[in-house]
Amino acid sequence: MPAVSELSLDAVLNHPAIWRGNACARVAQPGMATGFPELDAVLPGSGWPAGALTEIYAERKGIGELQLVMPAAAALTQAGRWVTFIAAPHIPYAPALAGQGLALARVLMINAASAEERLWAAEQTLRTTCSGAVLLWMDHIHERALRRLQLAAEEGGVGLFLFRSAHVAAATTAALRLHLSRAHNRTVVRVLKRRGGGLPAPVALDLHPWVRFSAPARSVPVVEPVRRAAAPIQPI
Amino acid sequence: MLWLALRLPSLPLDIFRRAAQADTAFAVSGGEGARAEIIACNKKARDKGMQPGMPVSAALALDAGLQVVPRDAAAEQAALERVAAWALQFTPVVSLAPPGELLLEVEGSLQLFDGLGSLRRQVAEGVQALGYRAIVAAAPTPLAAQLFARAGLPVLIRHDDALRVSLARLPADVLGLPAEAARLLDDIGAQTLGDCLALPRAGLARRVGERVLEMLDRAAGRLPDPRLRYAPPTLFSASQPLPAPAQEAEMLLFAARRLLAELCGFLSATAQGVQRLQFTLSHHGCKPTVLTLSLTNASRDADHLLNVLRERLDATVLPCPAIAIALRSELLLPVACRSASLLPDAARHAEAAAQLVERLRARLGDAAVVGLKTMDDYRPEQGWRACEPGTQSHEAAANTSRPLWLLDTPRKLEENNEAPCYEGRLALLAGPERIETGWWDDRQVERDYFVARTPTHALLWIYRDQHAGRNWYLHGFFSCYWLFVTGCWLTALYR
Numbered sequence: 001m002p003a004v005s006e007l008s009l010d011a012v013l014n015h016p017a018i019w020r021g022n023a024c025a026r027v028a029q030p031g032m033a034t035g036f037p038e039l040d041a042v043l044p045g046s047g048w049p050a051g052a053l054t055e056i057y058a059e060r061k062g063i064g065e066l067q068l069v070m071p072a073a074a075a076l077t078q079a080g081r082w083v084t085f086i087a088a089p090h091i092p093y094a095p096a097l098a099g100q101g102l103a104l105a106r107v108l109m110i111n112a113a114s115a116e117e118r119l120w121a122a123e124q125t126l127r128t129t130c131s132g133a134v135l136l137w138m139d140h141i142h143e144r145a146l147r148r149l150q151l152a153a154e155e156g157g158v159g160l161f162l163f164r165s166a167h168v169a170a171a172t173t174a175a176l177r178l179h180l181s182r183a184h185n186r187t188v189v190r191v192l193k194r195r196g197g198g199l200p201a202p203v204a205l206d207l208h209p210w211v212r213f214s215a216p217a218r219s220v221p222v223v224e225p226v227r228r229a230a231a232p233i234q235p236i
Numbered sequence: 237m238l239w240l241a242l243r244l245p246s247l248p249l250d251i252f253r254r255a256a257q258a259d260t261a262f263a264v265s266g267g268e269g270a271r272a273e274i275i276a277c278n279k280k281a282r283d284k285g286m287q288p289g290m291p292v293s294a295a296l297a298l299d300a301g302l303q304v305v306p307r308d309a310a311a312e313q314a315a316l317e318r319v320a321a322w323a324l325q326f327t328p329v330v331s332l333a334p335p336g337e338l339l340l341e342v343e344g345s346l347q348l349f350d351g352l353g354s355l356r357r358q359v360a361e362g363v364q365a366l367g368y369r370a371i372v373a374a375a376p377t378p379l380a381a382q383l384f385a386r387a388g389l390p391v392l393i394r395h396d397d398a399l400r401v402s403l404a405r406l407p408a409d410v411l412g413l414p415a416e417a418a419r420l421l422d423d424i425g426a427q428t429l430g431d432c433l434a435l436p437r438a439g440l441a442r443r444v445g446e447r448v449l450e451m452l453d454r455a456a457g458r459l460p461d462p463r464l465r466y467a468p469p470t471l472f473s474a475s476q477p478l479p480a481p482a483q484e485a486e487m488l489l490f491a492a493r494r495l496l497a498e499l500c501g502f503l504s505a506t507a508q509g510v511q512r513l514q515f516t517l518s519h520h521g522c523k524p525t526v527l528t529l530s531l532t533n534a535s536r537d538a539d540h541l542l543n544v545l546r547e548r549l550d551a552t553v554l555p556c557p558a559i560a561i562a563l564r565s566e567l568l569l570p571v572a573c574r575s576a577s578l579l580p581d582a583a584r585h586a587e588a589a590a591q592l593v594e595r596l597r598a599r600l601g602d603a604a605v606v607g608l609k610t611m612d613d614y615r616p617e618q619g620w621r622a623c624e625p626g627t628q629s630h631e632a633a634a635n636t637s638r639p640l641w642l643l644d645t646p647r648k649l650e651e652n653n654e655a656p657c658y659e660g661r662l663a664l665l666a667g668p669e670r671i672e673t674g675w676w677d678d679r680q681v682e683r684d685y686f687v688a689r690t691p692t693h694a695l696l697w698i699y700r701d702q703h704a705g706r707n708w709y710l711h712g713f714f715s716c717y718w719l720f721v722t723g724c725w726l727t728a729l730y731r
Contacts, residue, residue: 063693063694064695067714070640080585090642090643090712090713091641091642092642093616093619093639093641094608094629095620095634096636097640098634099635099637104608104610104629105627105628107625108593109606109607109608110600111600111604111605112604121596124596129584129588130584130586130592131592183693
């Protein structure tokens with residue numbers, strides 16, 4: 001038996017039988033990298049859970065919910081997997097998606113009017129081997145339907161991202177629940193639930209690094225028309 | 237040469253019963269009027285005491301609920317030909333031997349189908365899935381294989397010595413001789429084919445006819461026995477009466493599964509896939525319902541076709557119960573064979589994606605399931621288009637300074653002292669970006685685009701129209717916005 005002094009603290013803490021309350025759970029399947037190292041650090045499996053339901057609650061509107069999943073979606077489409085948008089609230093703008101690195105030939109849009117059809121379409125897509133991720137916009141889902149989707153995601157090994165507004169916040173079976181808010185021109189991601197328990201400190205992400213923010217916000221200048229066609233965007 | 241004989245002993249019955257899930261007493265009759273008699277009946281009917289040869293009136297006296305249908309020889313022949321077309325997936329040499337027998341020359345197929353035993357199992361299971369009872373026997377000569385199948389012996393004989401021994405043990409009545417000749421053989425004690433072969437040939441020929449000797453010689457391989465090859469039709473078409481008028485999707489799907497299995501056997505035999513197929517449901521007293529399934533990729537996967545049909549049937553309301561279902565292939569395309577592989581590959585992904593799109597479209601409609609592509613146009617609303625899923629776009633049109641969400645129609649913003657407002661006064665972060673183009677069509681634009689931020693830190697894409705009014709408009713969100721859901725924008729824009 002080795003002497004106690006030979007064992008470093010790290011070696012003890014890395015022992016598989018030791019579990020620390022503030023650590024991420026060890027997961028059998030590594031996640032899909034989110035593209036944000038700060039976020040990866042607090043997620044079990046270092047990324048979006050593969051084959052599980054992730055819920056994203058946005059506190060305010062237009063603060064970067066879709067941006068958050070774009071790097072993972074781009075990686076999936078480039079690997080030949082399909083990314084499906086179901087009941088997107090607006091037109092996902094193709095040039096911007098392409099600009100984020102998505103291969104548009106692997107993007108599928110489904111527009112279903114009724115909740116029942118959306119759930120059916122989501123389930124069909126999750127059970128297909130070629131799917132990589134399903135992005136679903138729905139505020140009110142019955143708990144049983146949600147569990148069904150979670151099972152379908154597990155079976156197909158496909159990531160399901162459910163976008164909901166923040167006021168819907170009942171306990172669900174999701175593997176990961178994130179809450180998004182905005183502070184100091186950065187998007188703050190708070191983990192509401194993750195596998196393995198223990199909630200980390202919120203992570204602030206800069207989701208629009210190409211827009212240089214001017215703080216404090218100035219009053220609006222009255223802009224004179226500039227006679228140039230399609231000039232590149234200029235920071236003020 | 238190695239021949240596989242496929243005997244369908246209850247074909248007259250099966251062509252009516254293969255679409256039936258529930259087992260009820262059923263019989264097929266032959267003959268006219270009062271002399272009509274039962275030709276074949278199912279087990280349920282036999283349990284009640286009916287048997288072939290019994291007058292129909294006597295059978296009805298045993299069970300008034302018995303369903304009796306006159307024999308349909310033309311349908312039997314058509315069914316036999318469809319099974320032959322299906323069997324072409326196992327060998328290119330298939331020959332019809334009506335009534336109710338098929339011959340497959342399988343010497344060249346043994347390697348591909350993993351030996352004779354495995355091949356026989358696949359053929360037998362396949363025919364069963366088509367809804368027919370079958371006896372399968374193999375022998376080096378076609379007639380011998382037929383004789384074994386007629387005797388109900390599912391033997392697999394590959395060598396001439398074994399054939400001679402086994403053939404000698406078959407009862408003489410498998411030859412199907414006229415009653416007089418059969419009685420004569422019985423009287424002289426020749427009960428097996430072996431006994432017949434042991435008799436003096438000249439005497440046997442004189443007493444029961446040359447034909448018997450000829451048959452024995454062909455069965456034993458001493459005389460050549462050429463068979464006519466079956467050539468498949470160019471298009472597939474089949475119809476199936478339903479056992480009872482049906483309106484539920486499940487009953488129709490059960491019958492459709494049989495037809496699709498035949499279709500897919502035919503397709504795999506001819507190395508084709510079906511791109512468009514037509515189901516016709518016939519009704520009593522109203523016009524037939526026609527369902528046309530169009531697929532994005534030619535397919536010969538029966539399960540997939542059945543899934544697409546299921547979605548279509550769920551979305552279709554039948555005017556009245558269907559009494560028959562017909563399937564016709566409309567557009568056939570050659571499909572490359574795919575070798576089985578352990579790991580999922582790109583081709584398999586593409587096929588899975590195409591099948592998914594077809595399933596979704598069968599229920600939601602074509603316009604609700606689309607892909608996206610970029611267009612070479614500076615005008616934001618012309619910069620994208622809904623398209624067939626999987627269409628490649630111009631890479632050059634990618635633009636990182638565009639919002640992820642675009643509004644279907646720009647929304648006019650309120651103004652406060654010439655400054656745009658949205659949940660409060662907007663701060664302009666970047667811009668202006670002038671877009672002034674489109675003079676050649678009626679959708680000319682002249683706009684200055686800005687990135688703006690609301691007091692609540694949401695990022696918007698807004699523009700100021702340089703035309704009359706110089707109004708401010710909201711045109712996009714740099715991420716999702718919940719407030720107004722535009723609903724069916726895809727339906728409106730798909731073209």
